[in-house]
Amino acid sequence: NKKLWQRITCFVMTSTNSRIKRLSLAASLLILPVVISIIAIPKLDYLPPVKRDAIDANLQFPPGSNVKTIEREIIQPMVERLKPYMDGTKEPALKNYYIFGGSFGGSLGVRVKDQDRVDELLEIVKNEILIDLPDTRVFARQGNLFGGFGGGRQVQVHLQSKDTKALQEMARQGIDWIKAAIEGANVNANPGLSMSEPEINLSPNDRNILEQGWNRRDVGRVVRTLGDGLYVGEYFNGSKRLNMILRADGWDDPDNLGDVPVVTGNGSVTPLSNLVDIQRTVGPSRLTRIDGQRTISLNVNPPKGWSLEETISVLKSQIEPKLRNIMPDDGNIQYGGSADQLDKAISVMAENFAFALVILFLLMAALFKSIKDSLLVVITIPLATVGGILALQLLNLTVFQPLDLLTMIGFIILLGLVVNNAILLVHQTRLGQQDGLERTDAIEQALTLRLRPIFMSTATSFFGMLPLLLMPGAGSVIYRGLAAVIVGGLAFSTIFTIVLLPCLLRLSKHDFFLGQNLDHGEINAVQQLPSDRVKA
Structure with missing residues (x-):
């Protein structure tokens, strides 16, 4: 093991032993992570797409129908169709179900015993349970753990105008255009479009x-x-x-x-x-106003594999221009639901990330009693960020994983983990200089002494988070993105921090003068040569 640490130390010191190497290495390791992070950042989402072992359906009953008619012509046929699955005579067997409704509409919830057969149950509900219901519109999908029927992933397009007929025509056209642009999306209008x-x-x-x-x-x-x-x-x-x-x-x-x-x-x-x-x-069945304006909302639930950012982008780039062409002069379009929540979440997370960086910088400055050393520690953070982003992109090659709110929290957690390696190297280097060692010797000693603790602490966090990333099962999708960020960030930053930080520690003001071709070690070596060899 000692030989391994010595080899790594020798490689790092050799890679940073000249001004050209130091400047090029520092520039590439500081700029490239930022560029890659901007280019490769995954699509944004609000909450993880966590599914339940249940099917939820929203029902819009015929206008003007009374409770008795709804119960006789809609509810009772649904109960009779569900009975053989509840009794176990048909598969997949059901654990339970509920139905409630009134003149305002209704909902159906069906839970299956075998969680692996939820997709099969969804097809049965769509093609057997909810068909041939007189004048009733239904929207069925797998239940979500977060956010009710929309699952925290519902985008609302608010169409506003004083002209009710023009507003309803906009809504009808909008539903058709959205379904054509986003294949598989569930789209419904609230309130309904019937004038009865x-x-x-x-x-x-x-x-x-x-x-x-x-x-x-x-x-x-x-x-x-x-x-x-x-x-x-x-x-x-x-x-x-x-x-x-x-x-x-x-x-x-x-x-x-x-x-x-x-x-x-x-x-x-x-x-x-x-x-x-x-x-x-x-x-219409009721009037809805937002900001004092008569409004019809198009509720858009993106299909599986679509992030909120992709959905909002399609709505704004493809659907909104068409709607504005047919809207009245007083018409307006606003976005709500998860679209509005996503903007707020991104703003809050950006503020939290910046605040965490400032607190971290101030703490390091107080501990090191040096702003320069604190800056050296904080400047290694982009290496962890790009590692987390690349890990998410690799994960998306196998499963759908957007950059949701919990995944963003992983980047904040990552801040407190990746700085530990930099702290160890900077602190050990300064201790060596206090003992009388030259800067280069102090850096080499710090690498030799601290590489083992660095890899040990990183390995414990890395393998501790690895099961959350790799192990499937119920609820694994909740923390999968967060685990990917931490695992990728730790792996990437640890490897490159032990190269970047010694490079930054060895940099001096002489390295930034174009006329200076020798570093301190080379200057000292020349000064110590006999005078006749210098002349030669």
Whole structure:
């Protein structure tokens, strides 16, 4: 073993024994990792794509259907189709299932006994359990551990406009375009696109409103009191605050709404129908507003093997331009769901990473009592980063592994692991110099004494994380990315740190002068030669 450490030490000292070697080696090991990291960084995601041993389905019932009709025509057929699988007469056998629903819609959850047969169960649910349900739209997929039906990997495209018909047409076109661009994606609109729910449309009569001393806002307040109520303030009862809602009676049928008497701004009494034109029509099941704008959201669940970054990129580059071409003048497009959460997570993780670097630098400066030595330790971190990124790329050759939130945490953990090797070398080098050794001799002594502890500490962390990376099983996908980052970062940084750090420690200001061709060791050797040999 002693010969092995001596060989490695000899190789490192030989690789850094001239100014050209030191400068070229330092430049390549500092610049190349940053370039490779930027080029090879994997696609970003929010949460790991962790699947459960269950199938989840979302059901959109026919508009206007009542509970009894839903139970008779939709729920009961589903229960009868699931019964042989629950009894075990058909395979795969089920552990349990649930169904709940109402006029708003419903959900189905089915869990299989044999977890390895989840994919088979998904096909059965799609092609046997959920087919031929009258006027019902269904969306089935394998259940996710995180984030409910969307699994924390749902991108929401919010389409906004005052024109309801144009908004619904945009949504219909958007669904078709998204399914064509992202094959296998589940896309649905929320709220639904059917115009079959009874609706009362009130259009203000501006001339009559002004004659009565009011404006549109005043009429809007009156109409709200006739509906769900108007918020007028808060009441504090000594322990908590309660909202005060003003609500008026006076009508129980749409035909009677126009006859409701209203006391106007000039003190006269007039029926509501003189101030607004009332029309009975049909509309969507409900209205959704985001930032005060009427909105229809397209919920996009990417297929297996697609990261959130890829999905968002396709939506913004291919789908959004088409939607903007057909949207009304007041139209707008926003992104939400995991897309918005991903942006926030990346921002927070970047801040945490930078904060960890600053804390690490300050701690090292306090321990070494030298900003220069602290900088030497911190500057080796890019080697670990590129190792983690390359490990993720290698992992993606066999399984899908995006750069998700837990994987990003692995890079922060890596900061505290990879600096240990640099600390050992820098500290031992400074101890040797304090004992009177020349810088080159102190570096060589530090390598000889510290290589074994460095490889021992690295090996314990490396092999400790290796089972999380290699061993399959339930839940292994949660920590697989994190383990890949730590294993790759440790392996890569350890090998190159023992080359880069001695190179940086041997650098001096003379190495940066183009006219200087000899390093300190060569200058000292020349100065110690006899005068006649120097002349020769």
